[in-house]
Amino acid sequence: MNEIVRRAAPWWGNFAVPESQCAAFDVGPLEIRALRQPRQWVIAVERNLALTDRILVRIPVDWQEPRSTATVSRVMSRATQETLRVQPVLPDRPLVVSPPPRFAIASRETVVLYVRIPVWIRLFSGDPPALVREMPSVRMRDTWSGPTPKEGELGYAGEEHDFPSPDELPLAPHHAVCSVRVSNRAPVFLPIEEMRIPLPQLSLYSDSASRLWTSPVSLEREPDNDLAALHVSEEPPAEAQGTARISEPRLQLERSRIVRVFGSLLRPHREENP
Amino acid sequence: MSFLSAYLTPERIAALLRASVILVLGVVAARIIAGWFGQALARKGRPQESILARRIVFYSLLALVSTMVLHELGFHLGVLFGAAGILTVAIGFASQTSASNLVSGIFLIAERSFVVGDTIQVGEHTGEILSIDLLSVKLRTLDNILVRVPNEEIIKSRVKNITHFPIRRCDVPVQVAIDSDLSKARRALSAVAARNPQCLVDPGPEFHVVRFTDNGIALLLSVWARREGFAGFQTKVREDLRDAFLKEGIPTVVPQMVMRYEEKRDERAAPSA
Numbered sequence A: 001m002n003e004i005v006r007r008a009a010p011w012w013g014n015f016a017v018p019e020s021q022c023a024a025f026d027v028g029p030l031e032i033r034a035l036r037q038p039r040q041w042v043i044a045v046e047r048n049l050a051l052t053d054r055i056l057v058r059i060p061v062d063w064q065e066p067r068s069t070a071t072v073s074r075v076m077s078r079a080t081q082e083t084l085r086v087q088p089v090l091p092d093r094p095l096v097v098s099p100p101p102r103f104a105i106a107s108r109e110t111v112v113l114y115v116r117i118p119v120w121i122r123l124f125s126g127d128p129p130a131l132v133r134e135m136p137s138v139r140m141r142d143t144w145s146g147p148t149p150k151e152g153e154l155g156y157a158g159e160e161h162d163f164p165s166p167d168e169l170p171l172a173p174h175h176a177v178c179s180v181r182v183s184n185r186a187p188v189f190l191p192i193e194e195m196r197i198p199l200p201q202l203s204l205y206s207d208s209a210s211r212l213w214t215s216p217v218s219l220e221r222e223p224d225n226d227l228a229a230l231h232v233s234e235e236p237p238a239e240a241q242g243t244a245r246i247s248e249p250r251l252q253l254e255r256s257r258i259v260r261v262f263g264s265l266l267r268p269h270r271e272e273n274p
Numbered sequence B: 001m002s003f004l005s006a007y008l009t010p011e012r013i014a015a016l017l018r019a020s021v022i023l024v025l026g027v028v029a030a031r032i033i034a035g036w037f038g039q040a041l042a043r044k045g046r047p048q049e050s051i052l053a054r055r056i057v058f059y060s061l062l063a064l065v066s067t068m069v070l071h072e073l074g075f076h077l078g079v080l081f082g083a084a085g086i087l088t089v090a091i092g093f094a095s096q097t098s099a100s101n102l103v104s105g106i107f108l109i110a111e112r113s114f115v116v117g118d119t120i121q122v123g124e125h126t127g128e129i130l131s132i133d134l135l136s137v138k139l140r141t142l143d144n145i146l147v148r149v150p151n152e153e154i155i156k157s158r159v160k161n162i163t164h165f166p167i168r169r170c171d172v173p174v175q176v177a178i179d180s181d182l183s184k185a186r187r188a189l190s191a192v193a194a195r196n197p198q199c200l201v202d203p204g205p206e207f208h209v210v211r212f213t214d215n216g217i218a219l220l221l222s223v224w225a226r227r228e229g230f231a232g233f234q235t236k237v238r239e240d241l242r243d244a245f246l247k248e249g250i251p252t253v254v255p256q257m258v259m260r261y262e263e264k265r266d267e268r269a270a271p272s273a
Helices: B002-007 B010-043 B047-072 B077-094 B096-111 B151-156 B182-195 B230-248
Strands: A004-006 A013-016 A022-027 A030-036 A040-047 A055-061 A071-076 A083-089 A095-097 A103-105 A109-118 A120-125 A130-136 A141-145 A153-157 A175-184 A190-192 A194-197 A204-206 A212-214 A217-221 A228-232 A244-247 A258-260 B119-122 B125-132 B136-141 B146-150 B159-161 B167-176 B206-212 B217-226
Touching: A013 A055, A030 A120, A030 A130, A040 A120, A040 A130, A071 A130, A083 A244, A095 A109, A109 A194, A141 B217, A175 A190, A175 A194, B010 B047, B047 B077, B047 B125, B077 B096, B096 B125, B096 B136, B096 B146, B096 B151, B119 B136, B125 B146, B136 B151, B146 B151, B167 B182, B167 B230, B182 B206, B182 B217, B182 B230, B217 B230
Parallel strands: A095 A153, A175 A212, A175 A217
Antiparallel strands: A004 A055, A013 A083, A022 A030, A022 A055, A030 A040, A040 A071, A083 A120, A095 A194, A103 A190, A109 A175, A120 A130, A141 A153, A204 A212, A204 A244, A217 A228, A228 A258, B119 B125, B119 B159, B125 B136, B136 B146, B167 B217, B206 B217
């Protein structure tokens, strides 16, 4: 059996899977097995949260009956085609990130905060590619982002961050980095309790080192305004070298690409009782 | 045969043909025009108004077409309308309930407390709204039964719209023994919420000591989740909380009543000395 093993290479892209053979993708905590049968793809997915640093693509491997903890799906067609495309995409809801307690941006300062995001993975087969399955690499916890349970938006809760630089950020193969530039032009500091990153409106890029990056997001608070303007850049992040866009945004931003978001992207500290 | 041949004169055949053409074209046109109205409102995200507008426009146009067909067939509409006036008064007296439902229906639609697709609880019925009509609201209950609730009844009664807001709170009332370690109960709730990705991080889990009862302490444990799949979520949380309480060794109590039976001797039956 000719086994193609890729390590540290991008785990996404097009792969040729011979008929009646199985492809195995171990990406971070995710173990994906894709069995190509003459008329159907059988996809088994399992998570092992203890192993998060793996990148291993093997084609072909022996198909083993999935364990009871795996979720198995079958997609039928007249005749399956050889090409299996693996594509990382950003999650389908915004990410709500909680900074450490009493976190603030100093007055008249601009800082860049780096946030890591567990990506989702899409499998396509054939030409033109048809979606076979989409799955999150990590099932993040649900959360609500809004002033009251009546108004707001569902999102995913990010881990608590202390916003290190991208080199210090503990990244696994299934993580993308989002840079959020916050400019506080006001004469007072800007306390932040919560930050909402509109992931469905961002593109995903890979750099020359096969690291994943999202479109950069910037936020400006004007001196005379409590509202901030959100800007999503269509360019790849400046920190990444040799970038290529690998997935489009799920949703398009409003026409102006500038929205009033102080209440929605950032949530300042709640007033404390004296 | 002679009667038919005498009745079916060329003029009458031509009138019948004209009436048939008007009827067919009229019904088709009424369907198309009603469809346009319905689609226009549906595009604005108002499904129940769309259904209603479609019906009102269709039946109004159908009435117009029927009038034209009758006129073409040689009926004197003045006499018909006169009879219809008398009939309307008679029907009006006989259909007070329907009129009440009709007015209630208009209020319901204007009020927009619920829309087609919402799940509501009215009286003893809980179900998804299939349609909001002029006379009634039709529900598909959780056990897949169609229930028709008259609009008047809905206006008069308390209606819970279960799916109005995107997130809901799942309350689990629990009674624990009076000497229970409440910090363990808090820990159990936090652990259950942290393990279940459907439990919202914000608003977070809530722990309330409701009151002291005859049997122990009444607690209310609450977690929030999105409304989709809420029934399954609720069951899972209750199961997990039960397991967590057992694991932490928190004694839960059920209401108990101790009955004492005292046997009394029948003094009258006692043997005399």
